[in-house]
Structures are given as C-alpha cells and as structure tokens.
Amino acid sequence: GDKVKQSPSALSLQEGTNSALRCNFSIAATTVQWFLQNPRGSLMNLFYLVPGTKENGRLKSAFDSKESYSTLHIRDAQLEDSGTYFCAAEATANTNKVVFGTGTRLQVLP
Amino acid sequence: EAAVTQSPRSKVAVTGGKVTLSCHQTNNHDYMYWYRQDTGHGLRLIHYSYVADSTEKGDIPDGYKASRPSQENFSLILELASLSQTAVYFCASSGDNQDTQYFGPGTRLLVL
Numbered sequence: 001g002d003k004v005k006q007s008p009s010a011l012s013l014q015e016g017t018n019s020a021l022r023c024n025f026s027i028a029a030t031t032v033q034w035f036l037q038n039p040r041g042s043l044m045n046l047f048y049l050v051p052g053t054k055e056n057g058r059l060k061s062a063f064d065s066k067e068s069y070s071t072l073h074i075r076d077a078q079l080e081d082s083g084t085y086f087c088a089a090e091a092t093a094n095t096n097k098v099v100f101g102t103g104t105r106l107q108v109l110p
Numbered sequence: 111e112a113a114v115t116q117s118p119r120s121k122v123a124v125t126g127g128k129v130t131l132s133c134h135q136t137n138n139h140d141y142m143y144w145y146r147q148d149t150g151h152g153l154r155l156i157h158y159s160y161v162a163d164s165t166e167k168g169d170i171p172d173g174y175k176a177s178r179p180s181q182e183n184f185s186l187i188l189e190l191a192s193l194s195q196t197a198v199y200f201c202a203s204s205g206d207n208q209d210t211q212y213f214g215p216g217t218r219l220l221v222l
Contacts, residue, residue: 004152033210043200043213086152088211096141096207097168100152 003027004089006101013077013108021085021104025068029089032063032070033098038083046072046085077108113137114214116201122220129188131217133201141204142184143211144168144176146197153200159184191221 005024013019023032034046047054049063049070058078063070070087084105088098114135123129135142140161145153145168155168157176165176173195175187188195198218202211 031208035213041198041216043202043216045210045212048208048210088153094207096204096209096211097155097158098211099169100145100154102150102152 003091003099004029004087004101006085006087006104008104009102010105011107013074013106015077015079015108015110017077019074019077019106021072021074021087021106023070023087023089023101025070025089027068027089027091027099029063029065029068029070029091030093031090031096032061033088033090034061034070034072035086035088036081036083037086037103043086074106077106079108079110082106082108114201114203114212116199116214116217118217119215120218120220122222123188123191124222125191125193127191129191129195129219129221131186131188131199131201131219133184133186133214134182135184135201135203135212135214136182137203137205137212138181139203139205139209139212140181141206141209141211142178143202143204144174144184144186145200145202146170146195147200147216148197156186156199193221195219196221 159178201214
C-alpha cells in the first residue's frame with residue numbers, strides 16, 4: 001500500500017488513445033513487476049523489470065531505481081486492455097518478495 | 111493448460127473452523143507464494159517458499175500456516191477461520207528470484 005503508490009487510481013480512455021500509469025516507491029526497489037487483473041479476476045504478468053525499459057506490443061514500461069518510480073505506457077488502447085493494473089516492487093534484492101501497489105483501474109470505452 | 115491451479119475455487123467456511131487452500135503448479139518452479147486480496151485493494155503476501163519442505167513468513171502471516179510438501183504443491187491453512195479472513199486468495203509461482211510470478215485463478219473464501 002503506502003510503500004508502493006500507484007497513480008491515477010482510476011482512469012477512463014477512449015479506444016485508440018494513449019495513456020501512462022505510474023508507480024512511486026518509498027522503498028529501495030530493486031526490480032518491478034507489472035500485472036493486469038482482468039474483469040474476471042485473473043492476474044496476468046506483463047513485465048519484469050530491472051532498471052531500464054521493456055516493450056511488448058502496445059505496452060512499454062520503464063523503471064528508474066534512482067528516482068524510485070516506474071511507468072507503464074499503453075498505446076492505442078483497446079477494449080481488452082480494461083482491468084486493474086498493479087505494479088509490484090521487490091524491496092530486498094534476490095528474494096522476489098514483492099510489495100504490491102493498490103492498482104489503477106482502467107476502463108477503455110468504445 | 112493452466113500451469114498454476116488452485117482448489118477449491120470458492121468456499122464458505124464457519125468461524126472457528128479449519129480451512130485448507132491448495133495450490134498446484136506444473137511450471138517446475140522452486141518459488142511459490144500465497145497472497146490475499148481484499149475488495150478494491152492490491153495483494154498482500156501471507157507466506158512463501160523457496161524450496162520443498164520449507165516455508166517463510168510474508169507480510170501478514172498471523173492466523174495462517176503454510177505447507178510445502180513437494181515442489182509442485184503449496185497449501186495455506188487457516189486453523190481457526192475468522193470473519194476478517196474473508197478475501198480472495200491467490201497462489202503464484204516463479205522460477206527463481208529473478209523471474210516474474212505466475213498466478214493461479216484465485217480462491218474466493220467467505221467466512222460466516
């Protein structure tokens with residue numbers, strides 16, 4: 001919760017537009033993971049990041065450990081992108097024990 | 111095929127009763143985790159395990175026990191279920207300590 005803050009908490013987008021989600025950390029995060037929880041409740045992994053950037057299709061994520069934040073950019077949003085996006089930060093290196101943020105609820109509108 | 115499965119998918123339990131949630135993975139992963147998710151919130155780590163026959167406390171272990179009898183199986187045990195343990199419980203696995211976590215479908219637990 002407080003150790004990993006996500007913004008915005010909720011967001012509505014028109015189909016075809018772009019957006020950026022953000023996580024700020026009050027812990028010394030060593031790695032970051034991003035997940036999407038779809039409306040049925042299933043959790044899907046999107047990215048596993050060490051400091052740097054990764055791209056996968058219409059999604060791009062960056063992690064800056066020095067400035068303690070991570071971003072997730074969604075390009076050309078589609079209806080199936082709707083759901084809740086969670087970031088999770090690893091606070092102790094090489095443990096994969098992560099702390100989750102409270103999520104950004106995204107609704108893509110036709 | 112789903113690589114992380116959970117059973118049961120939903121359960122209604124009575125206060126003070128014993129509840130066992132089971133998780134099975136076919137990923138050949140060493141790391142397994144149990145989280146709970148409360149409505150409108152993120153996930154919180156209850157217990158995790160690096161290797162069979164060993165478990166570690168997560169961030170909210172009180173009221174829960176865990177058991178890892180084999181690499182594939184990881185159970186969460188509520189010896190005396192309480193109303194506050196009503197939540198959705200997720201199991202996850204990862205290959206090592208530098209791998210993303212793969213989640214099961216969740217178990218919805220209602221304690222009455």
